[in-house]
Amino acid sequence: MTRRIPASTIRRLSHYLRSLEDLEASGDETVSSEELALRGQTTAAQVRKDLSHFGSFGKRGLGYRIEELSARLRQILGVDRVWKVALIGAGRIGSALFEYPAFESRGYECVAIIDSDPAKIGTYWSELQIHGPDDLESLLAELGVELVILAVPARAAQEMAERSVRAGIKGILNFAPIRLKVPRHVPVEDVNLVMELEALSFAITQHGSEP
Amino acid sequence: MTRRIPASTIRRLSHYLRSLEDLEASGDETVSSEELALRGQTTAAQVRKDLSHFGSFGKRGLGYRIEELSARLRQILGVDRVWKVALIGAGRIGSALFEYPAFESRGYECVAIIDSDPAKIGTYWSELQIHGPDDLESLLAELGVELVILAVPARAAQEMAERSVRAGIKGILNFAPIRLKVPRHVPVEDVNLVMELEALSFAITQHGSEP
DNA sequence: CGCCGCTTGTGAAATCCTTCACAAGTTAGG
DNA sequence: CCTAACTTGTGAAGGATTTCACAAGCGGCG
Ligand SMILES: NC(=O)c1ccc[n+]([C@@H]2O[C@H](COP(=O)([O-])OP(=O)(O)OC[C@H]3O[C@@H](n4cnc5c(N)ncnc54)[C@H](O)[C@@H]3O)[C@@H](O)[C@H]2O)c1
Ligand SMILES: NC(=O)c1ccc[n+]([C@@H]2O[C@H](COP(=O)([O-])OP(=O)(O)OC[C@H]3O[C@@H](n4cnc5c(N)ncnc54)[C@H](O)[C@@H]3O)[C@@H](O)[C@H]2O)c1
Numbered sequence: 001m002t003r004r005i006p007a008s009t010i011r012r013l014s015h016y017l018r019s020l021e022d023l024e025a026s027g028d029e030t031v032s033s034e035e036l037a038l039r040g041q042t043t044a045a046q047v048r049k050d051l052s053h054f055g056s057f058g059k060r061g062l063g064y065r066i067e068e069l070s071a072r073l074r075q076i077l078g079v080d081r082v083w084k085v086a087l088i089g090a091g092r093i094g095s096a097l098f099e100y101p102a103f104e105s106r107g108y109e110c111v112a113i114i115d116s117d118p119a120k121i122g123t124y125w126s127e128l129q130i131h132g133p134d135d136l137e138s139l140l141a142e143l144g145v146e147l148v149i150l151a152v153p154a155r156a157a158q159e160m161a162e163r164s165v166r167a168g169i170k171g172i173l174n175f176a177p178i179r180l181k182v183p184r185h186v187p188v189e190d191v192n193l194v195m196e197l198e199a200l201s202f203a204i205t206q207h208g209s210e211p
Numbered sequence: 212m213t214r215r216i217p218a219s220t221i222r223r224l225s226h227y228l229r230s231l232e233d234l235e236a237s238g239d240e241t242v243s244s245e246e247l248a249l250r251g252q253t254t255a256a257q258v259r260k261d262l263s264h265f266g267s268f269g270k271r272g273l274g275y276r277i278e279e280l281s282a283r284l285r286q287i288l289g290v291d292r293v294w295k296v297a298l299i300g301a302g303r304i305g306s307a308l309f310e311y312p313a314f315e316s317r318g319y320e321c322v323a324i325i326d327s328d329p330a331k332i333g334t335y336w337s338e339l340q341i342h343g344p345d346d347l348e349s350l351l352a353e354l355g356v357e358l359v360i361l362a363v364p365a366r367a368a369q370e371m372a373e374r375s376v377r378a379g380i381k382g383i384l385n386f387a388p389i390r391l392k393v394p395r396h397v398p399v400e401d402v403n404l405v406m407e408l409e410a411l412s413f414a415i416t417q418h419g420s421e422p
Numbered sequence: 423c424g425c426c427g428c429t430t431g432t433g434a435a436a437t438c439c440t441t442c443a444c445a446a447g448t449t450a451g452g
Numbered sequence: 453c454c455t456a457a458c459t460t461g462t463g464a465a466g467g468a469t470t471t472c473a474c475a476a477g478c479g480g481c482g
Contacts, residue, residue: 006469010413014406018388032429041390044429045471052431060430061478077409078416092307097404099303102388106405147411170418171411173404177229177313179252187414189407193308193384194317195225196400198288200358200382202221203398205289207381217439243459255459256441263461271460272448 009050013073015040016047020070032063082107084144086169088160089151090115090130093175097149098125111143116156133160140167150174161188220261224284226251227258231281243274293318295355297380299371300362301326301341304386308360309336322354327367344371351378361385372399 019039023031033047040047051057051069054076058064074080085108087094097103098110113130115121121132131139140148148164150157150172157176164172165182172188174180180188230250234242244258251258262268262280265287269275285291296319298305308314309321324341326332332343342350351359359375361368361383368387375383376393383399385391391399 004468005417007410008469010410011406013413014403014409015390017409034429039390043471045473046469048429048431049470056431058430059478060476061428061480063429076413078412079409083408083412092310096303096307100404102405106408108408146415147408170415173407173411179226179250185418187411187418189411191402191404191407192225193311193402194313195222196384196402197294197317197319197358198225198228198290199218199221200384200398200400201289201294202224202287204357204381206216207396207398215438219439245459254441256443257439259459259461260440267461269460270448271446272450272458274459 003053005053009053010077012040012042012046012050013077016050017070017073017077017079020066020073023066024070028066030059030063031066031069033058035063079107082109083147084109084111085147085149086110086112086114086140086143086145086164087149087151088114088133088136088164089149089153089156089175090117090120090125091151094149094151095125097151108147112139112145114139116152133163136160136163137167140164140169146170148172150176150180152176154178214264216264220264221288223251223253223257223261224288227261228281228284228288228290231277231284234277235281239277241274242277242280244269246274290318293320294358295320295322296358296360297321297323297325297351297354297356297375298360298362299325299344299347299375300360300364300367300386301328301331301336302362305360305362306336308362319358323350323356325350325371327363344374347371347374348378351375351380357381359383361387361391363387365389 016036019036020031033044036047037044057069057072071080087098087110090098090113098113103110110128113125113128114133114136115130116133120130123130145167146169148169150160152160154176157174157178158180161172161174161180161182165186169186171186172180172182174188174190177192177194182188227247230247231242244255247258248255268280268283282291298309298321301309301324309324314321321339324336324339325344325347326341327344331341334341356378357380359380361371363371365387368385368389369391372383372385372391372393376397380397382397383391383393385399385401388403388405393399
């Protein structure tokens with residue numbers, strides 16, 4: 001039942017989970033694929049197919065038990081536990097991310113901050129002291145860091161990625177606008193603002209010329 | 212020749228454009244689909260197919276003239292001109308974005324900042340005075356704003372989106388973790404950090420259980 | 423208990439996207 | 453001018469994902 005899962009399915013699973021958390025708050029017990037589809041900008045069939053990749057969690061005639069399904073989704077997405085994260089690059093985007101509460105409330109706990117700026121090294125963000133990059137490998141390894149958020153300038157990103165991999169981390173969220181070269185077993189998610197804007201301007205331009 | 216274009220094609224086009232800009236700097240005159248594929252983490256056939264959606268820009272036996280192709284890509288992506296952008300929400304993520312230089316250097320010019328915090332209204336970021344949300348519609352319309360970057364809390368996002376649309380804007384880059392409901396002709400790109408992290412933890416979890 | 427209305431899970435069909443494979447241009451060189 | 457070496461542009465094939473459509477399970481009610 002669990003073969004190769006489309007990336008788009010995973011993104012939708014995240015959506016479903018958020019919808020379920022909203023529903024949980026509002027007291028309902030069950031939800032149908034129809035309702036979930038409505039909130040997720042997709043179709044009921046798609047919801048059922050997405051879920052069917054991982055098993056069958058619903059009851060015919062009734063729908064899905066909200067609590068049960070959200071627990072199951074958390075398990076599938078791997079967010080039924082706390083992930084230890086290191087932030088590399090304590091600049092503008094790094095500080096916005098560090099203070100973003102959704103971060104921690106979703107189970108991503110920042111346990112280390114690393115920056116190369118001598119003016120920042122040694123200072124504290126909340127309880128966390130900012131470290132220089134020299135002892136990156138041992139620091140990450142000792143703390144058991146699994147995820148790295150890379151928010152350094154593009155020219156430093158490849159090196160920091162390689163050193164993080166050497167420290168044994170398991171995945172990278174990369175904000176630098178370059179394609180990182182890392183071993184195949186280390187997943188990388190890229191966040192690229194300029195690309196998002198270009199997708200927008202394309203869509204707008206297209207729209208004007210083709211009604 | 213230009214039918215419905217896959218979203219993935221557009222993302223790759225952005226990549227090609229960045230690669231071409233690198234190549235431009237390094238003096239070469241032409242580039243092959245092979246070379247472009249190498250840099251873009253894709254295949255030569257994919258590059259040619261992507262481009263063929265929009266016409267034929269290469270010379271057989273030779274490849275693509277770098278300058279010409281990058282100009283053409285800029286045209287296709289709609290970045291051969293300056294887009295006027297408004298930033299709504301001058302908080303942590305808003306300020307990181309405002310100071311991000313890639314922004315302006317790629318033709319996205321911030322011409323207005325809007326925030327509801329009385330302590331921020333009236334203050335300046337660089338040359339730009341922060342406005343309150345009261346006169347949002349007239350402000351955006353007068354300035355001819357086409358793109359909005361929405362960086363307000365989730366609960367305020369839908370309202371700000373609707374008012375921006377009423378002001379005549381043409382697209383939204385949305386950082387709030389909700390699905391905006393806007394007219395079909397207004398494209399929205401969502402940036403959702405938590406979803407990216409969940410994709411990572413899924414990939415990692417999966418990897419462990421299925422070698 | 424049996425029927426009804428509802429909703430899931432899932433093969434099969436349809437659609438969308440990528441890869442293949444090759445005819446046809448292009449340049450260089452003899 | 454002819455051939456060799458390259459490289460594009462593109463139908464057709466192949467693969468992946470989405471949509472369709474319906475059998476089958478479930479709860480409620482008479
Ligand atoms: N600011 C944004 O809105 C934004 C948006 C999208 C992407 N990005 C990307 O995110 C990255 C960071 O952007 P920023 O705006 O926060 O830049 P920034 O200059 O504000 O911060 C970068 C930080 O990284 C530190 N640094 C530099 N080299 C380092 C190294 N080798 N090891 C550890 N730390 C190092 C610097 O000291 C600085 O504190 C860049 O790649 C940028 O392109 C930024
Ligand atoms: N901080 C991050 O790293 C991060 C990452 C991803 C997404 N986000 C999302 O981006 C949005 C902003 O996050 P943030 O961390 O910058 O929050 P923030 O609280 O630092 O900033 C939000 C700003 O919006 C202003 N605001 C509130 N209501 C407004 C309204 N109606 N009109 C105009 N301005 C209004 C506030 O005064 C504040 O300045 C949120 O939706 C958040 O979920 C943040």
